[in-house]
Amino acid sequence: xxNPLPSSRAEPFPAGLRVLIVDDxxxxxxxxxxxxxxxxxxxxxxxxxxxxxxxxRERRDRFDIVISDVNMPDMDGFKLLEHVGLEMDLPVIMxxxxxxxxxxxxxxxxxxxxxxxxxxxxxxxxxIWQHVYRKKxxxxxxxxxxxxxxxxxxxxxxxxxxxxxxxxxxxxxSVRKRKDVDCKEFGDQEINDASAVKKxxxxxxxxxxxxxxxxxxxxxxxxxxxxxxxxxxNVPGLTRENVASHLQKYRLYLSRIQKQNEGRTCxxxxxxxxxxxxxxxxxxxxxxxxxEDSELTKCIVRTxxxxxxxIAPSAQNGETKxxxxxxxxxxxxxxxxxxxxxxxxxxxxxxxxxxxxxxxMPSIKEKxxxxxxVKHKPLHDDxxxxxxxxxxxxxxxxxxxxxxxxxxxxxxxxxxxNPLSTLPPSVISSSCTDERxxxxxxxxxxxxxxxxxxxxxxxxxxxxxxxSVSLQVKHGIVNAEDIGAICxxxxxxxxxxxxxxxxxxxxxxxxxxxxSLKSEAELDSFPEDLHLCSVQKIGCLENMTFSGAGFLPxxxxxxxxxxxxxxxxxxxxxxxxxxxxxxxxxxxxxxxx
Amino acid sequence: MECSSLHRQLAxxxxxxxxxxxxxxxxxxxxxxxxxxxxxxxxxxxxxxFRDSSRLLTNIEQALREKHPQDFHRLxxxxxxxxxxxxxxxxxxxxxxxxxxxxxxxxxxxEGCLRSFQKVKKEHAILRQKLExxxxxxxxxxxxxxxxxxxx
Numbered sequence: 001x002x003n004p005l006p007s008s009r010a011e012p013f014p015a016g017l018r019v020l021i022v023d024d025x026x027x028x029x030x031x032x033x034x035x036x037x038x039x040x041x042x043x044x045x046x047x048x049x050x051x052x053x054x055x056x057r058e059r060r061d062r063f064d065i066v067i068s069d070v071n072m073p074d075m076d077g078f079k080l081l082e083h084v085g086l087e088m089d090l091p092v093i094m095x096x097x098x099x100x101x102x103x104x105x106x107x108x109x110x111x112x113x114x115x116x117x118x119x120x121x122x123x124x125x126x127x128i129w130q131h132v133y134r135k136k137x138x139x140x141x142x143x144x145x146x147x148x149x150x151x152x153x154x155x156x157x158x159x160x161x162x163x164x165x166x167x168x169x170x171x172x173x174s175v176r177k178r179k180d181v182d183c184k185e186f187g188d189q190e191i192n193d194a195s196a197v198k199k200x201x202x203x204x205x206x207x208x209x210x211x212x213x214x215x216x217x218x219x220x221x222x223x224x225x226x227x228x229x230x231x232x233x234n235v236p237g238l239t240r241e242n243v244a245s246h247l248q249k250y251r252l253y254l255s256r257i258q259k260q261n262e263g264r265t266c267x268x269x270x271x272x273x274x275x276x277x278x279x280x281x282x283x284x285x286x287x288x289x290x291x292e293d294s295e296l297t298k299c300i301v302r303t304x305x306x307x308x309x310x311i312a313p314s315a316q317n318g319e320t321k322x323x324x325x326x327x328x329x330x331x332x333x334x335x336x337x338x339x340x341x342x343x344x345x346x347x348x349x350x351x352x353x354x355x356x357x358x359x360x361m362p363s364i365k366e367k368x369x370x371x372x373x374v375k376h377k378p379l380h381d382d383x384x385x386x387x388x389x390x391x392x393x394x395x396x397x398x399x400x401x402x403x404x405x406x407x408x409x410x411x412x413x414x415x416x417x418n419p420l421s422t423l424p425p426s427v428i429s430s431s432c433t434d435e436r437x438x439x440x441x442x443x444x445x446x447x448x449x450x451x452x453x454x455x456x457x458x459x460x461x462x463x464x465x466x467x468s469v470s471l472q473v474k475h476g477i478v479n480a481e482d483i484g485a486i487c488x489x490x491x492x493x494x495x496x497x498x499x500x501x502x503x504x505x506x507x508x509x510x511x512x513x514x515x516s517l518k519s520e521a522e523l524d525s526f527p528e529d530l531h532l533c534s535v536q537k538i539g540c541l542e543n544m545t546f547s548g549a550g551f552l553p554x555x556x557x558x559x560x561x562x563x564x565x566x567x568x569x570x571x572x573x574x575x576x577x578x579x580x581x582x583x584x585x586x587x588x589x590x591x592x593x
Numbered sequence: 594m595e596c597s598s599l600h601r602q603l604a605x606x607x608x609x610x611x612x613x614x615x616x617x618x619x620x621x622x623x624x625x626x627x628x629x630x631x632x633x634x635x636x637x638x639x640x641x642x643f644r645d646s647s648r649l650l651t652n653i654e655q656a657l658r659e660k661h662p663q664d665f666h667r668l669x670x671x672x673x674x675x676x677x678x679x680x681x682x683x684x685x686x687x688x689x690x691x692x693x694x695x696x697x698x699x700x701x702x703x704e705g706c707l708r709s710f711q712k713v714k715k716e717h718a719i720l721r722q723k724l725e726x727x728x729x730x731x732x733x734x735x736x737x738x739x740x741x742x743x744x745x
Contacts, residue, residue, distance in 0.1 A: 025674065027642040027681040034626045034634065071673055097677050119619040119680050122626070 014129030015040035022052040022068040022080065023095075028118070032067070035122045049075035053083055060088050060203040064132045067116075067125075070096035070107065078110045082256075085111040086249050087204040091131040095120055109256070111249075142241075204246055211235065212246060221254075599734045606727050615720050619683030636728045642682045643721050649675045650714060657710060668706065669698040675713070686716040 019041050023029045029045050036043045044063070046052040049072045056063065066084050070077035081092045094107040095116040107115045113131040116124055204212070215232035216224050226244035233243070610616045620635075627634035653671045656664070676691035690713040697705035 025678050025681065026645050027638055027678055030638055030641060031623065031626065031681055034631065038626065038628075069677070071670065071677070073670075073674075097673070097680050118677060119622065119683070121622065 011040060014132070017041045017129050017132060018044070018062060018064045019128070020044045020046060020052060020055065020063045020066045022046045022049055022066065022072070022077075024048065024069060024072045024074075028069070032120065032125070035120070035125050038122065039126045041125075048072070049077065049080040053080060056084060056088050056090070057205065060090075060205075063088075063090060065091045065093065065128060067093045067095060067128070070094050070098070070103065078106060081107070081110045081112055082253060086246075086253055087206075087209060089204070089245070089249075091135050093128060093131065111252075208233075208235065208238075209246075212243070212250070216247075216250070599730065603727070603730050603734055606723070606730065610723060610727070615684070615686050615723060617683040617685040617688075619680065621683075623682060636731070639682050639724055639728070642678060642684070643724075646675060646678050646687075646717060649678065650717060653710060654714075657707060663701070663703050663706075665698045665701050665706075669695055672698065672713075684717075684720050687713060687720060690716050 017039075019036050021029060021032050021036070021043060023032065023045075024047055026047060029047060033043045033045050044055065046055060049068070052066070052068070053075075056066070068077050068080055068084075072080070077094060077096075081094060084090055084092050091113040092111065093114040093116060094112040095118055096103065097118040099117045104115045113135070114128070211233045212229060215229040218232060219225075219228050224247065226240050226247055229247065230238060230240050230243045607616075611620075623635045623638055631637070649671065653668065653675065656668055656671055672691050672694050676688055676695070679688040679691060690709060694706060694709040694713060697709055
């Protein structure tokens with residue numbers, strides 16, 4: 001896909017910004033063209049709104065921004081604005097000689113990113129690049145918000161564990177600071193890369209939009225959701241986010257036309273809105289009946305599970321015990337993830353917490369891992385595979401697909417990382433009640449990796465705990481192989497001792513198999529089942545059709561990934577890998593504490 | 594020297610255009626846009642304006658004559674276009690009169706509109722004459738004058 005901001009030009013952004021001006025007045029058109037050229041922008045002029053629309057539909061990716069007069073004889077400027085916003089997703093600046101509030105308001109309501117009053121000054125035009133940039137930033141922010149969402153969860157989990165496990169207060173502080181810095185750096189980096197890494201906008205051609213509308217009609221406006229639409233549209237390469245964004249606009253568009261729909265849209269609000277509005281203020285009950293396709297809401301639920309589902313701390317060796325049982329009944333989803341599995345990342349996840357664990361992972365193909373990764377063999381079925389552990393040295397994308405695991409890989413830190421000195425990652429309490437995927441209750445121990453590059457020589461870069469792995473199997477059989485897989489933990493450096501209790505029960509009643517794998521050294525200080533968190537059916541990323549992994553890890557210069565992403569990211573380079581979509585591992589449907 | 598006296602004359606004409614309120618700041622904006630790539634930019638724009646605005650005036654005149662009950666909305670739209678256009682070169686007096694016309698439109702005052710329209714036409718014609726003189730003189734002065742900003 002062609003770069004929206006041609007990289008060939010000598011001058012840096014915003015020079016070369018591609019502007020389409022639409023004005024029925026030839027004098028103004030001439031003046032504006034001249035002004036924009038003086039700003040080193042590329043200008044295309046157009047005296048008719050309909051013509052402008054044709055140009056945009058034909059050569060939609062050739063423009064960065066549209067400036068349009070409000071009053072045009074052939075088409076109302078607001079109408080043009082709406083079309084451009086809906087079909088091309090381009091920033092539009094309106095202009096007129098009228099500065100009436102109502103008119104400006106109308107422009108804003110129709111999605112104008114700015115409203116200039118004539119006579120327009122050159123300094124105002126010089127500044128229009130900001131709208132292009134802002135839009136990019138927002139796109140990135142959206143992604144970033146998702147990342148931060150995860151990040152915060154990670155951090156909560158991290159600090160939680162940190163409080164319990166780290167010995168010295170100073171260390172704790174330094175680590176915590178370190179995390180903050182990472183977080184900040186991370187955010188800054190996203191923004192700095194904004195011009196380089198731009199997600200391609202999907203052009204909603206008439207055909208595509210028609211498909212979209214058909215899908216919406218077929219599903220029914222009330223039940224409509226991006227995922228459903230995406231499935232129905234069946235357009236290769238289209239992502240859920242594209243659809244979600246378009247849906248949002250479409251709803252705005254409809255609500256303007258028929259203003260009675262407000263109530264409805266709330267019920268099925270695009271997830272990013274929910275995310276922005278409600279973050280940090282969730283009430284669990286309100287999220288129990290989430291539409292299936294609303295990943296962000298699911299994420300919120302997940303956040304909730306960490307924030308508020310705390311059971312009052314019970315002192316055990318002075319440690320906090322936190323149990324977060326969340327049961328989610330999810331539907332079976334077949335996801336195929338195979339593409340990026342061979343990608344290895346030679347850098348370090350600075351923070352990687354396994355938050356959740358999906359009870360079933362059908363068809364997730366695992367490629368071979370190094371012995372440092374412990375594979376959780378299928379408990380009950382060949383298609384069920386889990387990877388319990390994450391090692392910093394090798395991170396696999398498929399992991400991200402079945403775990404809502406987030407890691408921030410930073411190339412800079414890679415050299416200081418010594419894989420040999422790593423301890424196994426903390427794991428994991430797993431308890432599964434088997435109903436063949438469906439009613440899995442999978443309790444995963446919080447998974448924490450603590451990476452401290454600064455203290456690497458004196459302190460192991462990873463602080464890893466294996467506390468317990470417990471399996472609750474409801475009328476199922478735990479076969480030896482499964483256990484064996486878990487027992488691999490034994491070989492891990494910090495796991496010197498493990499307890500292994502199992503009981504078989506083939507009757508109808510639940511039974512518990514409990515494995516406790518404990519680091520000997522930590523045995524007396526760690527409560528057995530710290531930080532139980534059970535989330536079922538997490539990690540089912542819904543947008544995996546596209547890249548094979550709905551999750552994009554932070555990988556530098558990975559050709560295949562870039563190839564895959566070429567269509568959707570512009571100038572993808574450097575550290576710029578993002579979640580491709582609203583990559584919230586969905587917690588499906590219902591939660592119960 | 595003849596040349597410098599022409600320069601002075603040109604400067605005086607322009608100053609008067611501003612002082613008498615025919616032109617506003619926008620005209621300076623146009624002058625600033627004039628450069629080597631388009632050495633006659635201001636004149637080109639002004640010429641374009643008068644060509645287009647004449648067309649608009651004709652349209653308005655027709656509209657005023659035609660309908661009985663008058664379609665004030667349409668008149669307003671047409672006058673908006675003229676006002677918009679006038680603002681492009683800084684034709685302040687024309688623009689102001691356009692505003693008056695539109696206000697009268699709003700009140701559906703046809704008499705007022707007709708009177709106002711005559712004023713618009715008059716201001717338009719006066720400005721046209723003045724600017725024609727101005728550019729004629731400028732052509733005599735030659736390219737030396739170019740984008741020099743005189744007066745305030």
